[in-house]
Amino acid sequence: MNCRLLSPILLICAALSLAACDDDSDATAEGEAHRSALGTVAAAVEQRPGNPDEGYRALVNEPYVSCGIPYNAYRRVADPAPQDLRLPGRTGLNAELPYALTHHINADGVGIVSNNCLTCHAAEIEGELIVGLGNEFGDFTQDPSRTVLQSGTYVRGTAETAAWQHFADRIAGIAPYTRTATVGVNPATNLTWALMAHRDPETLAWSDTPLIDPPPTEPLPVSVPPWWGMRKKNAMFYTTIGRGDHAHFMLLASMLCVEDTSELAAIDAYAPDIRAFIASLEAPAYPFAIDTALAARGERLFARDCAACHGTYGANESYPNKVYALSEVGTDPTYATAATDGSRDRFYEWVARSPYGTADSAAPAPGYIAPPLDGVWATAPYLHNGSVPDMRTLLDSRTRPTYWRHRLAPRAYLPADMGWAHDVLDQGQDNEPDPAARRLIYDTTRRGYGNGGHTYSDHLSADERDALLEYLKTL
């Protein structure tokens, strides 16, 4: 972002755009309301048809997140975006805004700059901005209310003040539920529940005080999944909570700001186009050299050890769409357990009563889906909570760092390890007195931040692991 002052706000809103990012499953009962079974995810209901080109246009131009900072205040601190932060196909003032921001004129005639989906769903890797790649460097550790106050510094005039106050009120409502322990992980799910707590499900009327019990204040962390996985997935999110009409779930991005059901209906008119665009995305190709002979050896290992869950790639492509029990995959269970232990059911009920879904929409399984691995080279850090910084350590659980920190300024992608450069640390957050340093530490001993499980390649030799890693680059 070229505006340090605003970027945290952007990220906040952005979290919204992710809003539906997964949830959980219910450990028990099949057939129970708002739960899905383990195993194969049935093909989704037929999705509403949409035009991918029109979907891209809407994605980067339409104000589906309709509250934000007055444009005049934004321009007091930010120049037009440099070329590498712009996207094609943007119209009006959007053409000169950073890709994660969208401009529109509100009902009072005030120009508003707000976050769009790409705040969390686009990222740069090797100098190229990739739409659909999860942003794994967003900072949700800060108090968003503080950031919003800062953004008010340059706001003036009655109409702009009213627009800012509206935005600030909404952020104040969700602020207690959005702060992650570590820079990079995303609080989208908790944020979504918090928004539901503040809205009447039928009218969508906002209430400054929660109407139902809000979620816990500490969000469980998630890594932002790549959008191109939706080409293959029958349900959305790690626990496959997103069933039915995917476009409806994507509409949750509007929940921070939407005023009423008519505004939502206007957004819903183009939501199927956005869904179609997302489902049309292809994974980016690995941009470095690949040792094809080594990769060929790795492909055999992949077929033997990985394909049953993650599918096959290349000419004979297949994807099983299977959710695995926590006891099977062994990765940090906190997220899926919270989703399916009944503690979130009031939010699934909210979805059922709202225009965002039906009684069958929010139905997590008590486990995690084995995701498609297209473009997996670009999606570090790994596991649903982003707890493993690169593929090399993912493939050998004994080497995964308990405490680590992204290497920044500049960040560096390391092809040899298929992940981001990082420092392995001797101690966790509890032993770091400086808050600014503490929040940079990924501490896998924290609740929900664990890096265990998925040990399926621990038995490989070093040579075999090199070969498997090389093959993964080709996906």
Next chain:
Amino acid sequence: MRGETEHRTTGPRRAAFERLTGPLVLALALALSAVCGTIAQAQPTPAEIARAAADGLIDASLDAAFERPAGPWTLTLPQDHGAHPEARTESWTLAAHLTTEAGEALGIQFALTRFGVRTLAEVGDDPWALRALHRAHVIVTRGAEGRLMAEERYSRGALDVAGHDPRAGTVWLEDWSIGFASPGATPAPMVLSATVEGTPLTLTLTLTPQHEALAAGGGDAPFRGYALSRLAVEGTLGTGAEAEPLAGLAWLDHLWGDLPLPGGPVAYDRLVLHLDDGSDLSVVRTRRSDGRGEATVDALMIEDAATATPSITMNATDTWTPSGSEIAYPTAWRIEGPTLDLRLTPVIENQRPAFAVPLWSGMVRVDGRRDGAPVTGTGTLQLTGYEDP
């Protein structure tokens, strides 16, 4: 994306001072709201019309071709003590905590702000042209006497009634001035000359700071500036045989660039504090003017280095309401943090000068504990945004 990985700060001091960005901007916002309000009150027409006129000037300013600072920046002193006419807005703010020879506590505040309306290039050589609004004030708090002396001035700056002279190293509004390039001394002291309610006031600030200058801005911030939190001051109040010698410490903030304008939705309570253990503390409490939402508190402790002080709370313990008013100014506070527990009380309650736009801005005493040891100090507290409905 770029921004997240770029750290254009030049070191820990700069990094820490980024926390002070809001605080320093605040000082400017205070001055500017006074400008706006002054204009409003000066018009014979209803206040709304006058405010609209002020807004018109501000809009003109926003359209004027002033440069917005951008990119890396290095503070250069003493040159940066002087004026930066290329900037849309510039402000010098001084808070001095002094004692008389008799031991009386005496607080002096001085602020001078230029609020650019048109650039020199836009107006050419016309000496009558409206180029800027200037606004200044002096506030003297006499603790022993329970007396407040205050005066404000404003000028459109035509015919050099207000302005700056880089060669002479001065900025002025009428006969109030700041000079910072007196020949002979190395470094030259900064000399403030003013009057308050007809009484001459001279302060000489030794610009060898006891704590290093903290640079603000740089990178994406649309302004530049610095704070000198602890300067030795000597001066006199009055003339001739009645001139009182004064001595003590001062805190100087100087900012320029695109600074906040009046009429916004955010208000501030700002404290600058000199503690007797040799440390200085800046605390800014930021809140919504409409009273909604949560206030935030940012604190910066300055000793050998500037350190952002997290987890500070600032809670009002008492209020003062002027007679005939319903405004409750929170003039007494408790500031608490992991290593800090301070209680602030006003030296006198009524430190609300009769300015065009009233604000409470006055001297406070502080006592409490820091790092387990007893500590006392004196400070200046400014409260804004309590007057608006």
